[in-house]
Amino acid sequence: MALFDAVLELADDHLVLGHRLSEWCGHAPMLEEDLALPNMALDLIGTARGLYTYAGALEGAGRDEDDLAYLRGERAYRNLLLCERPNEDFAHTILRQFYFAAFMVPYWSAAARSEDETVRGIAGKAGKEMAYHVRHCGEWVVRLGDGTEESARRMKDAVEALHIYVGEMFEEAASAGIAALPSRAGMRGEWEATVDHVFGLAGLSRPVVPHPQTGGRAGVHGEALGHMLAEMQSVHRAHPGATW
Amino acid sequence: MSLDQRRAWAAAAAVPDPEVPCVTVADLGILRWVRMEGPDRAVAGVTPTYSGCPAVLAIELAIEAALREAGFDARIERVMSPAWTTDWITGEGREKLRAYGIAPPVSGSASKMSLFGEVSVACPKCGSQDTEKLSEFGSTACKAHYRCLGCAEPFDYFKCI
Numbered sequence: 001m002a003l004f005d006a007v008l009e010l011a012d013d014h015l016v017l018g019h020r021l022s023e024w025c026g027h028a029p030m031l032e033e034d035l036a037l038p039n040m041a042l043d044l045i046g047t048a049r050g051l052y053t054y055a056g057a058l059e060g061a062g063r064d065e066d067d068l069a070y071l072r073g074e075r076a077y078r079n080l081l082l083c084e085r086p087n088e089d090f091a092h093t094i095l096r097q098f099y100f101a102a103f104m105v106p107y108w109s110a111a112a113r114s115e116d117e118t119v120r121g122i123a124g125k126a127g128k129e130m131a132y133h134v135r136h137c138g139e140w141v142v143r144l145g146d147g148t149e150e151s152a153r154r155m156k157d158a159v160e161a162l163h164i165y166v167g168e169m170f171e172e173a174a175s176a177g178i179a180a181l182p183s184r185a186g187m188r189g190e191w192e193a194t195v196d197h198v199f200g201l202a203g204l205s206r207p208v209v210p211h212p213q214t215g216g217r218a219g220v221h222g223e224a225l226g227h228m229l230a231e232m233q234s235v236h237r238a239h240p241g242a243t244w
Numbered sequence: 245m246s247l248d249q250r251r252a253w254a255a256a257a258a259v260p261d262p263e264v265p266c267v268t269v270a271d272l273g274i275l276r277w278v279r280m281e282g283p284d285r286a287v288a289g290v291t292p293t294y295s296g297c298p299a300v301l302a303i304e305l306a307i308e309a310a311l312r313e314a315g316f317d318a319r320i321e322r323v324m325s326p327a328w329t330t331d332w333i334t335g336e337g338r339e340k341l342r343a344y345g346i347a348p349p350v351s352g353s354a355s356k357m358s359l360f361g362e363v364s365v366a367c368p369k370c371g372s373q374d375t376e377k378l379s380e381f382g383s384t385a386c387k388a389h390y391r392c393l394g395c396a397e398p399f400d401y402f403k404c405i
Contacts, residue, residue, distance in 0.1 A: 032379035046296025121325030
């Protein structure tokens with residue numbers, strides 16, 4: 001079950017963040033971003049589907065991707081708090097994505113050498129996609145951080161608001177001691193190097209957070225996740241077993 | 245390769261991509277193989293371009309239908325590993341993309357994509373190298389949006405992954 005729990009954590013991260021990004025569809029500040037944000041959402045949700053399907057197979061209790069995504073309540077979700085944070089303004093959304101992608105690129109790169117064939121398959125594909133997210137969002141962090149007075153203020157606000165959730169990414173949680181998955185703590189060096197490079201260009205500095213906010217891996221979430229899941233799961237729960 | 249296997253491959257390989265109908269699934273390299281599982285039963289291995297590509301199911305159904313039409317009992321197997329790369333797009337596929345107005349991927353995706361690394365993408369209409377990227381994400385997950393500064397034509401670029 002240990003690998004099941006660890007794969008489920010990863011799946012929840014991707015689904016929750018993917019759903020958050022999809023909320024921008026039709027509301028982005030410009031047409032290009034209205035395409036970019038849902039495209040990134042598709043990548044995340046596609047990866048989540050593969051992970052949920054694999055988790056269901058590992059569990060062996062007959063649960064498929066839909067059961068795991070739509071029929072678990074908030075307390076059963078194991079996603080990072082960072083992933084569930086509300087979209088707020090464009091700067092918050094971009095920074096949240098940049099932080100997450102800057103972690104997942106080295107993580108998938110290490111997972112692509114896993115002993116587990118399914119993990120290797122998912123990692124090989126997702127790693128390439130996340131490299132695009134780092135690039136796209138990194139460019140925006142620079143553009144906003146080094147932009148107008150207003151854009152710089154918003155970018156700084158986003159760093160202030162989201163940085164307390166960074167530490168949770170490096171917690172091993174369910175993946176502790178699982179040989180098929182890389183050490184999460186081991187990603188810190190590469191994550192900091194990516195962020196420092198971009199922050200240097202953007203005129204931002206990485207705050208020191210002595211006590212990071214955690215709890216997502218234990219199912220203790222912020223208020224925002226319940227509202228998000230209610231919206232995401234309502235159709236499936238109202239029409240169980242519906243097909244078209 | 246047996247005659248049946250060759251016939252099954254030909255039927256599956258001719259299926260056009262639903263989003264980019266100028267190229268076939270074989271041109272794109274997403275049809276990985278066709279095997280025989282008995283005298284009339286063909287299995288096709290298909291890999292998605294992107295994890296969340298919404299066309300995957302349509303592609304699988306189209307290949308299955310093409311195999312059935314060719315007289316086979318058909319099954320599709322989704323292949324996840326190794327991950328698809330634009331390096332698998334055939335030379336013919338690249339030419340078809342260009343003729344259709346989509347700039348083919350600039351080769352060498354095997355190298356790690358560097359942050360802010362830019363590639364030079366030639367305009368599929370006039371061939372000018374003087375082009376600019378308008379958006380990292382285009383009309384589908386696999387494309388970026390560019391504009392030619394020579395002939396002023398906007399065009400899609402098949403992203404290199």
